[in-house]
Amino acid sequence: MTNTILGPGRRQVLAGAAGLGLTAALTRRPARAATPTINIGYFVETKPTMIAKSQGWFEDAAKAHINWVEVGSGAQINAGVVAGSLDIGIGIGSSPSAAGISQGIPYKVVAMLDNIGPAEEMTVRASDNIKSPADFKGKKIATPFGSTSHFRLIGFLKTNNLSLSEVTVLDLPPEQIVAAWKRGDIDAAYVWSPAKAELLADGGVVYKTYDVLDAKGYVIADLIVARNGFAHANPAAVTGILAAYGKALNLYQTQPDQAAAIVGPAAGVTAAVAAANLREYDFVPLKTQLTAQWLGTPGHPGAFAAELQHTAQFLVGQKSIRRSLGLAAYQKGIDTSYLEKAVA
Structure with a gap:
């Protein structure tokens, strides 16, 4: 696993399994390089994603070496996908995601992390x-x-x-x-x-x-996006990454104190601060994301696509992007096929 810093800088517009003990959770398993290196843009945040990252669960599930690229904005993820230098974006906000879909950036929302609240x-x-x-x-x-x-x-x-x-x-x-x-x-x-x-x-x-x-409609969320070319060529890796996140989220939901003890150091804060921050988010379980309230299932889009459309319309009003699209475009910008397999 390597770490890269991408520019100065979360989300600008484009220019644990239950029953795990703390000792077991902290045991790092080596990554296996069975697929090409995966370039993942991520944020340093007090979230379960930091569990899966710090413990090597993403690499293990994807069966790949991961080049971790720390970003400070969603714009950096958007730019990285356009350039082909990023394959996955973890934690990209709904605002830059709506902008990305509106501008034809070649990625899909494959899962969400949370309703930010x-x-x-x-x-x-x-x-x-x-x-x-x-x-x-x-x-x-x-x-x-x-x-x-x-x-x-x-x-x-x-x-x-x-x-x-x-x-x-x-x-x-x-x-x-x-x-x-x-x-x-x-x-x-x-x-x-x-x-x-x-x-x-x-x-x-x-x-x-x-x-x-x-x-008043200013709902915001954090998402996971995957570059189309990468996802089509490596569906098992995308599914594995989502499954690894689900494992980390389960650890937090079942053993929050142990989860915070991992998230804190990984994010550069104390376990107590991490625990307080984690409680502020509404982390949506993977299975719940597949419901009509959120992302829906393949062929049956959920309500979240309308939130992306509304966000895009707002960004047009702010002159951040040139145009918003019809609802169907945002529905097509969400692909839950990998999420279905991760849940299964």
Whole structure:
């Protein structure tokens, strides 16, 4: 297993099995190189994906060597797929995925990780005493542009009649958001953990927005995408990767403390911070993803395609992409055939 850093930087628009003990879970099995190297773009996040990555479960299930490419935005995954340098994107947000499908990027959504909910949220300085939308006027807010957090931030401004001339919105990847916060260069940030957790630990407080924004249609999720050419040539590897994630999710759902003890160090935070972050997400089990509420099954698209279409329409309004497509395009942009096999 190798790690690569792709550019500076989650999701910008394109420019465990039950019964496992902690000792067993921490035992790393060697990867087997029976297929060509798989290039996977991933985010350092406090999620079950970090269990499967750190324990080598992805390699084992895919029977392949994996070149791990750390990214800071979905745009980097989109660009990597276009260039042919990325085969899989793990954790790409629904916003860049909607943009990618709209722009004809040759990949399919093959699974989802979570319904993000409150896990991505506005964090403000407690000392700034920001209590209402009007208090954001004149403030500097950072977020990774084109990300799910950016989607929510723009939704927050729009629903509260705040213009971009009244606030300064800065495009910064998570690690630069943390640095800017520590320097006092920004007043607020819309971002995910572990960056969010660092801000909260350094004088930040949550300014709750997600519930209102979800109700107004600004639903966001994290997904797994696979490049068409790679998936068609290596269906067993794609299925194995999804099965490995399902194993990690099962470990978290059945033994959350043990899971957090693995996720924390893998994400660079304590087990306690990881446990708190993990509780904020609505992780959707693989079998549930195959229901009409979510991704659906082959030939029977689920409701999530409409969320992608709505997101794309929003991005058009923001001039992030040129056009959105009909619902059928987003339904075709989801391929659950690998997920069905992983569940089976």
